[in-house]
Amino acid sequence: MGALRVDEGYIVSMASKLISINSENPPGREAEIASFLAERLSELGLKARVDAFDGRANCIGASKDFGGADLLLLTHLDTVPAGERRAWSTPPFGGVIRDGRLYGRGAADAKGCIASMLGALKALADGGVELGGGGLVFAAVADEEAESQGVRRLLGSGFRSRYAVVGEPTSFRVCVAHKGRLVAAVKIAGRCAHSSRPELGVNALYAAAELALGIEELSKKISGRRHPLLGSPIASATILRAGEKDNMVPGWAEVILDYRALPDEDLSTIIDEFRRIAEEIDRRRKARHEILVLRWVPPSETDPSSRIIEAAAEAVRTVLGREPEIAGFQATCDMSYLVNEARIPSVILGPGSLEQAHSVDEWVSVSELITAAKIYALIILGILEPAYAPDSS
Ligand SMILES: [Zn+2]
Numbered sequence: 307m308g309a310l311r312v313d314e315g316y317i318v319s320m321a322s323k324l325i326s327i328n329s330e331n332p333p334g335r336e337a338e339i340a341s342f343l344a345e346r347l348s349e350l351g352l353k354a355r356v357d358a359f360d361g362r363a364n365c366i367g368a369s370k371d372f373g374g375a376d377l378l379l380l381t382h383l384d385t386v387p388a389g390e391r392r393a394w395s396t397p398p399f400g401g402v403i404r405d406g407r408l409y410g411r412g413a414a415d416a417k418g419c420i421a422s423m424l425g426a427l428k429a430l431a432d433g434g435v436e437l438g439g440g441g442l443v444f445a446a447v448a449d450e451e452a453e454s455q456g457v458r459r460l461l462g463s464g465f466r467s468r469y470a471v472v473g474e475p476t477s478f479r480v481c482v483a484h485k486g487r488l489v490a491a492v493k494i495a496g497r498c499a500h501s502s503r504p505e506l507g508v509n510a511l512y513a514a515a516e517l518a519l520g521i522e523e524l525s526k527k528i529s530g531r532r533h534p535l536l537g538s539p540i541a542s543a544t545i546l547r548a549g550e551k552d553n554m555v556p557g558w559a560e561v562i563l564d565y566r567a568l569p570d571e572d573l574s575t576i577i578d579e580f581r582r583i584a585e586e587i588d589r590r591r592k593a594r595h596e597i598l599v600l601r602w603v604p605p606s607e608t609d610p611s612s613r614i615i616e617a618a619a620e621a622v623r624t625v626l627g628r629e630p631e632i633a634g635f636q637a638t639c640d641m642s643y644l645v646n647e648a649r650i651p652s653v654i655l656g657p658g659s660l661e662q663a664h665s666v667d668e669w670v671s672v673s674e675l676i677t678a679a680k681i682y683a684l685i686i687l688g689i690l691e692p693a694y695a696p697d698s699s
Pocket residue numbers: 382415416450474475
C-alpha cells in the first residue's frame with residue numbers, strides 16, 4: 307500500500323469496544339453504538355451524524371455530502387441476540403482477545419467489518435489522502451438482522467451512490483450475488499370433529515403434514531436449477547402448528563415455509579409452486595388453504611462487468627497476493643435493497659466467516675481485521691480517484 311499505513315492497535319481496540327456496546331436485535335438498540343461511532347468518524351475528519359428514528363439509529367459519515375456519493379461503505383450496527391450467556395466460554399460483550407482471535411457477539415457479523423472500515427478511513431486520513439470525485443459515505447445501519455429498517459430509511463431519504471461495498475463476513479471472497487428469502491405461512495382449514503368419529507371431520511393436521519412433505523419433494527425437484535455462483539434454490543417447511551385438544555380432529559393447521567431463491571426467481575412464481583401443491587391436497591382432503599407472505603427479501607446480482615467488482619478484486623489481489631474468489635453469498639443481506647431499490651452495483655466483502663455469524667463463541671481473526679482495513683482502503687482509492695494520494699501502487 308505504498309505510504310498508507312493501517313493502525314493495527316486502533317482497529318483492534320475499536321472492534322473490541324464495538325462488541326462491548328450491546329446492540330442485540332431484538333430489541334434493536336442502536337442509539338449508543340451509533341453515537342460512539344459518529345464521534346469516531348468526526349475524529350477522522352468526516353461529517354458525521356446519527357439518524358435516529360422509531361427508537362432505532364443509523365450512523366452516517368460523509369466525506370462530502372450526506373445525500374449521495376461515488377462509493378458507499380455499508381454495514382450494520384445490530385447483532386442477533388447473544389442467547390444463553392452460560393453457553394459462551396468468553397463473555398459475549400467482553401471483546402476478549404485470545405490466541406489471535408477476538409471473541410464476542412458481532413465479532414464477525416458485523417462489528418469486525420465496522421472496525422476494519424474505520425481502520426481504512428483512518429489510514430486515508432493519516433496518509434493525508436484527499437478523497438476526490440463524488441465522495442464517500444460510510445453508513446452503519448440499524449436492523450439488518452430483522453426488517454432492514456436502517457438501509458430502507460437511508461434509501462428512502464433519497465440517498466444514492468454509484469457503487470457500494472457491503473461489509474459482511476465473506477472470508478475475503480468478493481460476493482457479487484446473493485440468494486433471496488421468502489417466508490410464507492400456509493393456513494389450512496379443515497373441519498373439527500370428535501376424534502371417536504374422524505369421518506365427520508377434515509383433519510387439517512394430515513393436510514399440513516402432506517404439504518410439508520410436498521415441499522420436501524419440491525426442494526428435490528428444484529435442485530436441478532443452478533446459478534453459477536449460488537447453486538440451487540432451497541425450499542423447506544420449518545414450522546408446523548395444528549390442533550387444540552387431544553380428543554379432537556384438528557380443524558386448522560399452519561405450515562411456515564422458507565424458500566431461498568436464485569436471482570431469476572420471482573415472488574409470484576414461487577407462490578404459484580406452493581399453491582399447486584396446496585391445491586392438490588385441498589382437492590384430495592376437502593381442505594381449504596390460504597397463503598400469506600410474511601417476508602420477502604428479493605435476490606440480487608451485480609453485472610459482472612461492473613467497475614466495483616474489478617476494484618474489489620484488484621484490492622484483494624494486491625493485499626492477499628492471490629487471485630480473488632468471485633462468489634455468491636448464501637444468506638440475504640442489505641445488498642438486496644441497494645440493488646433492487648436503488649440500482650447501486652454492489653459487492654459483499656469482509657473479514658470473518660459466515661459460519662461464525664450468529665454462533666456461540668463468535669470470533670473473528672485479528673489479522674483478518676487488519677487485512678480487511680487494507681482491502682477497504684484500496685477499494686476506496688480505486689473508486690474515488692483521489693485528488694492527492696501518497697504512492698498507492
Ligand atoms: Zn450481517
